[in-house]
Amino acid sequence: MLRIDKLMLAAALSCAALAGGARADGTVEVLHWWTSGGEAKAVGELKQAFEAEGGKWIDSPIAGGGGDAAMTALRARVMAGNPPTAVQLKGPGIQEWAEQGALNDVQDVAEVGNWDSVLPPALAKIMKYEGKYVAAPVNIHRVDWIWASPEALKKAGVEAMPTTWEEFNAAADKLQDAGLIALAHGGQPWQDATLFETVVLGIGGADFYRKALVELDDAALRSDTMIASFDQLRKLRSYVDPNFSGRDWNLATGMVMRGEAGFQIMGDWAKGEFLAAGKVPGEDFLCASTPGNGFILNSDSFTFFKVSGEDNLKGQKVLARLIMSPEFQKVFNLAKGSIPARTDVPLDDFDICAKRSHEDLLAAIENDTLVPSMAHEMAVPRSVRGEFLDLVTQFFNSDMSSQDATTRLADAVQRAM
Amino acid sequence: MQSGSRLSARLERRLPQLVVSPLFAVSLFFVYGFILWTAYISFTKSGVMPNYTFDGLAQYQRLWNTPRWYVAIRNLFVFTALFISISLAIGILLAVLLDQRVRIEGVIRTIYLYPMALSFIVTGTVWKWILNPGLGIERLVRQAGFENFTFDWLVNPDYAIYTVVMAAVWQSSGYAMALFLAGLRSVDDEVLKAAAIDGAGPWRTYTGIVLPMLRPVFLSTVIILAHLAIKSFDLVIALTGGGPGYATDMPATFMYAFAFQRSELGVAAASATMMLMTVVAIIVPYLYSELRKTAG
Amino acid sequence: MVSGIKLENVHKSFGGNEVIKGIDLEIEPGEFVVLVGPSGCGKSTLLNMIAGLETLGSGHIHIGGNIVDDIPPRDRDIAMVFQSYALYPTKTVRENITFGMQTRRIPKDLQKSAVEEFSTLLQIHAYLDRKPGQLSGGQRQRVAMGRALVRKPEVFLFDEPLSNLDAKLRIEMRTEIKKLHQRLGKTIVYVTHDQIEAMTLASRIAVMDNGHVRQFADPTTIYEHPVDLFVAGFMGSPPMNMLPGCLRRPDGRPVVEAPAGGGADALHFPLPDRLAARLDQPDGHQVVLGLRPETIFRAGSELPGEDRFTLNRPVSVVEPTGPDTMIVFEIGETELIARVRPEDAAEPGTPFEFEVDMAKAKLFDAKTGLHL
């Protein structure tokens, strides 16, 4: 009896699956590198939402190296003439692919959803090519965060979160004197560059940041402010433990979590790590923006590639609409630890760090201190970013002087342009 | 009927060529066609995707002006030289030792050989742990009471390339051992007996007689190891990711980074072309000697 | 002083498989002893044990009066020539020859004069600086000999040294080896499966089978007085005819009765007195009559003698060899070969009158195989 029930159920399920396929409201194949933890869960939300609309979701996860492997696959796919429907692709990369004529626009969806009015202008600009939306942002990450262990700070006698680099240095010295690791850091080029850009923002301010790291102004790159930034980076280097090389960022976060290290400078995805370990913000860990009144923007987005066939095109549009829906933006970002890309989503369910992030974002838009992240591929083409990463990581791993670094950086940027 | 059989006889005579011609066509297209394509791309403005606008030698200028490329080349030479010589030395040593009537030879041989079966995608993480000063050997030795012991090559830009050599040797030296052991086993027993009668001890027997006889094995082992060295990619990516900084970059990783991470296909193609020229320089003399030997 | 070799109750097993089953052998100084036997009889293993290339299972080996059981090959004062010659392919002929002296740190000028002496003797002077790969089989053989001779050891060991040469060269080298032995007077132990080589070279032959020495004696004794069926059958070419039969004493004199086959009466081979006198086996005892092919010939073609027996059989096959012609015929189920003069040959199928010289007949016990 039970067996027959089971069989009937299985039959019914398979029929349902078939039927679902038949009345699918569009098909999407999504290439991404969110393969674990909160990220995978966040993508799962999108998949569920899409399937709830009757669509068919083909998942193509390719993890590793912040999307390097995925980018390799993407090129092969475009070359072969069967690109995925949507790709986790962001920043100037969107423009590069658009210039190749490899993208589809979703302008009609954007107009209906009135995207222009709900996205920060700086972000909207990145999502568009020739005035039309070719990508949809799912979130906003803030890069310039300091995460701290209250336990470690207490042990070292540091009372407040630093607001200037001088204060930071003083606090770090105290931590070291207390026998703790001052700065938890992982020696991977993108992490080195993350430190670098927060330092540049803190030392030079948003205008300087924009000139040097976005517009790539030669004079700015060769300026004394840049030298001062490298000096501070050198200082940070001295606060890092000897075994940092190659360490993954989440291991560094773990060091702060366990109170072995005082600070970590990392984007707000680190918060997800704390939350996943059951830590409470404000109690078990502290969050504060890095010195300087700016907001370094990092945003993940899905870019729509040139697929053909009605089924795929339809799926593409449905996906674009779903990504930008307030409901999805909320669910997704609760899972991932970032804040919604839409500025009009209420943040009642979010934690204090996220709320703070949101306030700072609005203020930054107001004051024009919102800058795109260089380290996270929001500011400059990948070729130039590569030169930055090479130089910064070289500086971080050698005893190169700040003067030298400045000159070499400017030369390298010139070469890549 | 007769003309039919004559036709089939003619076909039969041409059959070997017919059988080989698909192989030839495949290599021509998939190897040489693609090489030509790459060479062409190196003379174009290609960035994110191939772009067929001719751009002269600009990509080569860019390549040779990139400090990282010099690091990659220097690493290739350091790595290849050390990797080949150490693998050969260990391979020969172990083959000779295993040849001394070791009862559990089968087990030991399998242990020596198994790393070849595993890709660095599989073993990369564990190598990272072992070599990491805070997790692996250094910590272990320090816990054992040698407080001042330092083994931080993995995180030291000047020495990191040697850890890559260590892991590469780990993977391939067993294979070299197998090649040499096979070579030793194909040496006529009577020659070894003659050496024993002639009064040669083990050292003299191997250095004076047996190893010189293994010259061909030597050559093919070097070629196989060289090809592994030139292609080494997974290893670097898994172990150091090219770091610290780009201290352990190699031409293969350099090319990959420029083509797929940085959207500089042109530079990548230029570096690939340089790499292929290096391969030609190594392989052609080998092929020449190979062909001359069998032509007779 | 020339060394002799003594083997005492030597045993050897490979992984539970006993290949040498207790051998005692005493080789006099200066003797040329050939170990002969079919492949797998243990002769090469025995030679390797004398050389020290194979450890002893049990027993003792003496060379020159000393027990050498645990002495490595280099200290046994021996030299060896191998079947494959085992020249060092990467060394020149000269280096091949001097290698053994180099390892023994013999001064360079002595090495040089030794090379001179033996390269002249062996006529390998012309290619001293070539590699073995550039030499012909015969030249390699000479080099291998040179390598063995040059150190002037007390004992030479040869392991089937001629089996890779063509027939003509083999005979030539055979003579040369014999000359060398006569000239140097050193002890030689020589392994071969070729009984002609054994007969021509040896001062004494040890016939081996299945891990035992069946007979150790000079060539004539081996040939004329084989101790058993195995030795009798192994030595001689074409091999000895073996005719099974049974012992009868129809009129008091012992004869061997063999069924003729085809409904004919059984044949009765009379035994010569010398043999008959020794026999105490009862009537009906199963025996094997051994007749060498040269003791069967065309009736009347030899001078008449005692103990002749004639029989008439049809010829089945004729095989001329030049000096002699072999005639194959049948008695019962058994095929026999007669060696006749070429002019005595007959067409196959025709009847033929054979005469057997029973004075040279051997008689063996069918059960034990031993000579009676």
Place this chain on the structure above:
Amino acid sequence: MKERRISGIVQRRGPRHVLMRGLLFAILLLFCAYYLVPLVVMISTSLKSLAEIREGSLLSLPQTLDFSAWTKAWSAACVGVRCDGLAPYVWNSVLMTVPAVAISTFLGALNGYALTKWRFPGADWIFALVLFGAFIPFQVVLLPMARTLGFLGLAGTVPGLILVHSVYGLAFTTLFFRNFFIGVSNGIVQAAMVDGAGFFGIFFRVVLPMSIPAIVVTVIWQFTQIWNDFLFGVAFTIGDSNPVTVALNNVVNTSTGVKQYNVDMAAAIIAGLPTLAVYVIAGAYFVRGLSAGAIKG
């Protein structure tokens, strides 16, 4: 393995001999440790609980055996949004590897045979041209190959991947078989020809049955290469048809989230198990095959 007959050479036994023997084993065992340590660390980590990994040294042995990481890696680890473990991907790899190994080995044998036993003008040149293909870094051919697969309509399919591996395996398989066949007497082929066998008759009935050692070496080599490939797998397959190396990478290389090292290690061992098994089972034949001529310079 062939029994060495020189093993019986009498040696002086004494303290020196014992010492040398001890040294020999010491060196052999030392290298055993060198080769085994990574595997031991992997296995022991896979058997620890996450808590134990976090507390203890990475190189220490597990205090209690915990097999849950293995179950998880096999059937429950998340690869993207799908949490079925590695099991389905192992099957993908098998589907891809077996045909690719079979095709490239067979064609290599056929080509090696045609190039050595039916020598025709230019055979050596063709061989040289083909052999050079073995030395091409795969990163170089990735993009043109993608274009070609797209053109053939094989992009993103398992047959496409099989084609790629067969094509780039041919150089090595042809090399192995050519070197093996050079050592095979021409007389055998001639005898078969006299018996009236043709090109294929000789190949299937005479040459192929006697080339078992070369086949073993080639199959082991090809199987390892293709099974372990990541680059082609990641570039030329889509999502659910990924080979196990790509899935392993997706499990291990998380960009965020807590690292489950025990699951990572179990997954890595699972992904490497088939090649490991091939080496352990066929290892003896491998060396024997190599000495049977597959390595002649």
